[in-house]
Amino acid sequence: MASISLFETFIAIISFLIILYSLLKKPHKNLARNWPVLGMLPDLLMALHRVYDFLAEILEMSNLTFQFKGLWFAGMDMLITVDPANIHYILSSNFSNYTKGPEFKEVFDVFKDVIFNTDSELWKNLRKAAQSRLNHQGFQRFSVTATRSKLKNGLVPLFDHFAKEGTTVNLQDVFRRFTFDTTMVLITGSDPISLSIEMPDNEFAKAITDAGEAIMYRHIKPRLLWKLQSWMGLGLEKKLLEADAVFDRVCAKYISTKREEVRLQGISNHPINGEGEDLLTSYIKLDTTKYELLNPSKDQFLKEVILNFIIAGRDTVASALTWFFWLLSKNPQVVAKIHQEINTVLPRSKYGQEKLSFDSTQLNKLVYLHGALYESMRLYPPIPFERKSAIKPDVLPSGHKVDANSKVIIVLYALGRMRAVWGEDALEFKPERWVSKTCGGSLRHEPSFKFLPFNAGPRSCLGKQLAMILMKTVVMEILQSYDIKAIKGQKVESLPGLILRMKHGFEVTITKRDSA
Numbered sequence: 001m002a003s004i005s006l007f008e009t010f011i012a013i014i015s016f017l018i019i020l021y022s023l024l025k026k027p028h029k030n031l032a033r034n035w036p037v038l039g040m041l042p043d044l045l046m047a048l049h050r051v052y053d054f055l056a057e058i059l060e061m062s063n064l065t066f067q068f069k070g071l072w073f074a075g076m077d078m079l080i081t082v083d084p085a086n087i088h089y090i091l092s093s094n095f096s097n098y099t100k101g102p103e104f105k106e107v108f109d110v111f112k113d114v115i116f117n118t119d120s121e122l123w124k125n126l127r128k129a130a131q132s133r134l135n136h137q138g139f140q141r142f143s144v145t146a147t148r149s150k151l152k153n154g155l156v157p158l159f160d161h162f163a164k165e166g167t168t169v170n171l172q173d174v175f176r177r178f179t180f181d182t183t184m185v186l187i188t189g190s191d192p193i194s195l196s197i198e199m200p201d202n203e204f205a206k207a208i209t210d211a212g213e214a215i216m217y218r219h220i221k222p223r224l225l226w227k228l229q230s231w232m233g234l235g236l237e238k239k240l241l242e243a244d245a246v247f248d249r250v251c252a253k254y255i256s257t258k259r260e261e262v263r264l265q266g267i268s269n270h271p272i273n274g275e276g277e278d279l280l281t282s283y284i285k286l287d288t289t290k291y292e293l294l295n296p297s298k299d300q301f302l303k304e305v306i307l308n309f310i311i312a313g314r315d316t317v318a319s320a321l322t323w324f325f326w327l328l329s330k331n332p333q334v335v336a337k338i339h340q341e342i343n344t345v346l347p348r349s350k351y352g353q354e355k356l357s358f359d360s361t362q363l364n365k366l367v368y369l370h371g372a373l374y375e376s377m378r379l380y381p382p383i384p385f386e387r388k389s390a391i392k393p394d395v396l397p398s399g400h401k402v403d404a405n406s407k408v409i410i411v412l413y414a415l416g417r418m419r420a421v422w423g424e425d426a427l428e429f430k431p432e433r434w435v436s437k438t439c440g441g442s443l444r445h446e447p448s449f450k451f452l453p454f455n456a457g458p459r460s461c462l463g464k465q466l467a468m469i470l471m472k473t474v475v476m477e478i479l480q481s482y483d484i485k486a487i488k489g490q491k492v493e494s495l496p497g498l499i500l501r502m503k504h505g506f507e508v509t510i511t512k513r514d515s516a
């Protein structure tokens, strides 16, 4: 008994000394403190409400790479980097060593085998199939038609209504509904009409948001804890289980309707909607000799197709548009320059009053607008971080060691804010940064390992062109017809999540422009 208490006293003294040492050893300014047992978790949790800015500060002070220590024995350690040389190495030159990994798949298990979750041959099959569909000219025309139609029949009447009533509107909510509807049209051929004056609830849209929130917290919770919560059906894990049930039910309905439609039409090459096939139709008709690992006869595969494209297309574009309009509201000189460019490059006298009819070649002439959208995504990338897992031990170009099966996190949000990467004015919103002075005002190229919002290397975004065209079309329509004013005094801050969203939304008033 006496020996046990002696041992306990010894442990208590050692623990006390370690804690005292940690408290007295001042951390280097903002760097996270490494506590015994708890690692840097307390500092991370304290800063959770501003986690991406916190990481940016740490990375700026750590020469762009930082070793995060989590709870002991909980597998939470990770190397965090924004060093472009490391990023190039991880995403491209040593691509085969850095996979999504089994742990990533486990964290995102609700989405099963979507392209974002998979590696090796299955990923190659999924990417090849997605690439051929998204690059198809018929599909691209279909995307432009769907966007214009939603603008004309959804967004414009809604903005006219708010302008007439003089009421405030949450622009983030509007854009999420807009992109949800257009993406669902592209996937299924039918419009859920979530964008309307009534702003109706949509259980599928809500389930996707709930699932994203729960998955975000799985990244920072010890694995054992979220597993236990999932098993007991508690907290966010309960929401995730409910979201999964909604995915099953809603997708099953879309799939059976579409299979019936395709059956009635006969397996022909005639597009169902005249303009181009929706994705579900084209995946049902997939030539399986080209994609041996994909099985369109299985409903589970088609469910993954629906989830894959709704995750890819909805929140990314909505997030980019929301932060862009917020930055515009703070930079009226940029709005004036965009107007000037539109009036010079695409004057109404030349192209008539039909504002929605510009094609991608004409839109490509809007270099300043393109630069402004890039600049906004540099500071507010819709996907704020990426996670990779090393297969074999490795050493990064920065000299940092990476153990086998360890996690590497690339913080896109922080990368765009590093003075060492973007210069002393890194935090300023300057679309001019993207306009080349030497090449007659054309768009300036920046390597994708420095400008990463659309990822880089073999896993780069397949929807980049589509997204840029969509965003330019929406921005042009709004800026030409309306003045958007941010409500003064509102708190704009980001919400920790897989997608960079505004915590309280973005409240604005809308007025119709005289010339519209």
Ligand code: HEM
Residues within 6 Å of the ligand: 115, 116, 127, 130, 134, 309, 312, 313, 316, 317, 320, 381, 382, 383, 386, 387, 452, 453, 454, 455, 458, 459, 460, 461, 462, 463, 464, 466, 467
């Ligand atoms: C502003 C809009 C968008 C942004 C910022 C964006 C960004 C990204 C990023 C960062 C990735 C890599 C994700 C990862 O591996 O963890 C990615 C992948 C992907 N994106 Fe996008 N995306 C956008 C819009 C779209 C759209 C509209 C589509 C298609 C409808 C799309 C389709 C894809 C696909 C299929 C991949 C998977 C590529 C692969 O793993 O091989 N994206 N995107």
